[in-house]
Amino acid sequence: MLVDLNVCWPQKSFQDPLNDAEVDRVKEVLSTLHVLGYTHVALNFTVNHSDKFPSNPNPMQIKERFGELMKSTGLKIYSRITLVIDDPSKGQSIAKLSQHFDIVAALPITERGVSLATANLDIDLLTFHYNQRLPCFLKHKTICSTVKRGVKLEIVYSAALKDLQSKRQFVNNVRNVVRSSRSRGIVISSGAQSPLECRNVLGAASLIKSLGLQNDKCLQAMSQLASLVLLNGRLRNNSYKQTVAIGTNVVEENSLGNNNSCVKIKRRRRPSEEDPEEGKKKVHK
Amino acid sequence: MDRTQQFIKECLFTKNFEDPNKPISDNRLQETLLILPTDGGVHQSLRRNKSKLKVTIGTVAEADAAAASSIKHPNYRKITKNARVALKDYINRCKSSVRNAKRIAREQNITEKNTLMDYLKVNHPKVWEDLPNFDKFKPMHEQLWIGYIKEMLNIPVEVRDTSKFNINRSQALFKLSMADYNGSFLKIVKSVNKNMIGIEGIVIWDSQKNFIMMTEGALVDEIKCIPKKGTIFALEIPLNDEDALQFSILGDRFKYRSSDRAGRKFKARRVDDMLYYADPSF
Numbered sequence: 001m002l003v004d005l006n007v008c009w010p011q012k013s014f015q016d017p018l019n020d021a022e023v024d025r026v027k028e029v030l031s032t033l034h035v036l037g038y039t040h041v042a043l044n045f046t047v048n049h050s051d052k053f054p055s056n057p058n059p060m061q062i063k064e065r066f067g068e069l070m071k072s073t074g075l076k077i078y079s080r081i082t083l084v085i086d087d088p089s090k091g092q093s094i095a096k097l098s099q100h101f102d103i104v105a106a107l108p109i110t111e112r113g114v115s116l117a118t119a120n121l122d123i124d125l126l127t128f129h130y131n132q133r134l135p136c137f138l139k140h141k142t143i144c145s146t147v148k149r150g151v152k153l154e155i156v157y158s159a160a161l162k163d164l165q166s167k168r169q170f171v172n173n174v175r176n177v178v179r180s181s182r183s184r185g186i187v188i189s190s191g192a193q194s195p196l197e198c199r200n201v202l203g204a205a206s207l208i209k210s211l212g213l214q215n216d217k218c219l220q221a222m223s224q225l226a227s228l229v230l231l232n233g234r235l236r237n238n239s240y241k242q243t244v245a246i247g248t249n250v251v252e253e254n255s256l257g258n259n260n261s262c263v264k265i266k267r268r269r270r271p272s273e274e275d276p277e278e279g280k281k282k283v284h285k
Numbered sequence: 286m287d288r289t290q291q292f293i294k295e296c297l298f299t300k301n302f303e304d305p306n307k308p309i310s311d312n313r314l315q316e317t318l319l320i321l322p323t324d325g326g327v328h329q330s331l332r333r334n335k336s337k338l339k340v341t342i343g344t345v346a347e348a349d350a351a352a353a354s355s356i357k358h359p360n361y362r363k364i365t366k367n368a369r370v371a372l373k374d375y376i377n378r379c380k381s382s383v384r385n386a387k388r389i390a391r392e393q394n395i396t397e398k399n400t401l402m403d404y405l406k407v408n409h410p411k412v413w414e415d416l417p418n419f420d421k422f423k424p425m426h427e428q429l430w431i432g433y434i435k436e437m438l439n440i441p442v443e444v445r446d447t448s449k450f451n452i453n454r455s456q457a458l459f460k461l462s463m464a465d466y467n468g469s470f471l472k473i474v475k476s477v478n479k480n481m482i483g484i485e486g487i488v489i490w491d492s493q494k495n496f497i498m499m500t501e502g503a504l505v506d507e508i509k510c511i512p513k514k515g516t517i518f519a520l521e522i523p524l525n526d527e528d529a530l531q532f533s534i535l536g537d538r539f540k541y542r543s544s545d546r547a548g549r550k551f552k553a554r555r556v557d558d559m560l561y562y563a564d565p566s567f
Binding site: 001148149150223224227228230231232235236239240241242243244245246247248249 | 454455458459461462474475517519531532533534535538539551552553554555556557559560562563564
């Protein structure tokens with residue numbers, strides 16, 4: 001299983017209008033990723049933490065817009081929200097927000113934002129602007145404790161495919177992130193806005209490998225660790241504190257979304273409890 | 286001179302003892318100091334039990350009052366220990382008889398359950414007696430547990446139209462996290478140990494780290510102890526003949542006894558140990 005946790009959603013804020021051309025572009029990116037072998041993709045919606053959240057913050061309507069694509073290619077599409085944390089005092093509670101998205105990520109741009117996101121925000125992913133300077137020097141202690149808590153660090157390689165300045169910054173930032181996390185809990189994703197920015201596993205892994213992350217960790221970062229992020233995010237909404245979950249496979253079963261009051265209803269394996277033998281035979285036919 | 290000694294001897298001892306000079310006779314001393322071998326208190330406890338068994342209106346009222354005043358049994362520790370030993374003994378006996386039955390089936394080339402049962406009944410009555418029986422435990426699930434869980438989740442006994450049926454998701458999950466699973470029908474859907482996937486059965490005991498399940502086999506029914514660690518269990522709550530609610534228990538986060546689980550505050554933790562759940566190729 002190959003996972004890309006970051007495909008850019010064209011809207012920049014909750015109020016932004018969305019036109020069909022942009023949705024088609026996202027579809028192109030998704031089908032390119034499918035060709036490159038990805039099986040699970042998350043659409044990333046980036047907003048400011050201080051923006052006012054509407055009652056239904058998820059604008060994606062994945063089932064309506066991408067249902068056909070998912071059926072024809074077998075791709076699994078998830079929703080992700082990234083909160084740009086500027087001033088923690090202006091931020092709001094993210095508990096309500098996290099019900100509507102599969103994954104919640106934080107993107108701090110100030111030092112106070114970093115300390116908030118690493119210490120006590122209930123998130124799945126920690127990411128940075130890789131084409132700009134990091135908000136502050138990342139310490140081993142804060143980053144490692146965050147990783148130990150279960151939050152993963154994200155490296156977005158789209159910055160490496162742009163102009164010279166952002167390339168230079170990308171190299172610097174990735175080396176900083178790898179150093180501060182002691183190469184634990186790192187997830188690699190594309191951040192693609194157009195099909196040309198997608199890379200397959202080997203392309204992305206060789207790029208990050210040259211920046212100091214071991215080869216096996218590079219491959220893990222796109223499959224196993226990324227799927228753990230998905231699992232963590234899905235369990236937050238679809239289970240009670242990771243004890244009892246809805247359905248049999250939280251990650252694969254793509255349903256629910258915004259409908260908060262409904263539990264999955266499924267046809268039973270055995271039509272009648274009294275004569276199980278007969279029921280089994282019916283299933284086999 | 287000590288006047289008190291005099292007073293005690295003359296006024297008190299003369300009234301109570303035959304010989305005021307010697308209040309305690311030698312004879313009596315000897316009798317009480319005899320040391321006899323004991324039977325470890327069994328005799329005494331038996332006698333106490335016997336007296337308890339004699340039921341009169343007075344004793345019943347007394348017992349009720351005692352039960353009301355203290356829910357804890359006086360020697361509950363001993364009782365739980367005995368119960369555990371008995372359960373362990375039962376499981377071991379079942380396992381050995383299942384092993385024997387399978388061996389006999391192989392030797393006699395029997396592949397049908399009914400013929401094997403008939404054969405064992407005639408030729409090996411002892412093995413047949415000890416074999417666990419899935420059908421015996423069925424009422425525990427159908428009549429007991431389903432009713433209990435439906436009552437707990439506020440599901441009506443018979444739901445006609447499932448499309449209209451709605452249930453509060455988070456509340457149902459919260460209640461399920463502290464429900465009792467003795468008697469539930471569980472199926473293993475994912476596990477670190479791939480050989481365990483697909484096993485299904487009725488839980489007869491929910492211990493801290495295992496589910497002890499009664500499984501229905503093609504040849505003989507078996508008791509299986511399934512470790513909770515590294516296993517995902519699926520359970521279904523039937524609404525009517527066709528539809529059911531489906532949930533899954535994450536065994537890694539469920540490693541508490543049911544009595545401890547009821548009042549417990551669960552916490553979401555790092556999911557690195559549940560990679561087998563997320564990754565289909567694991």
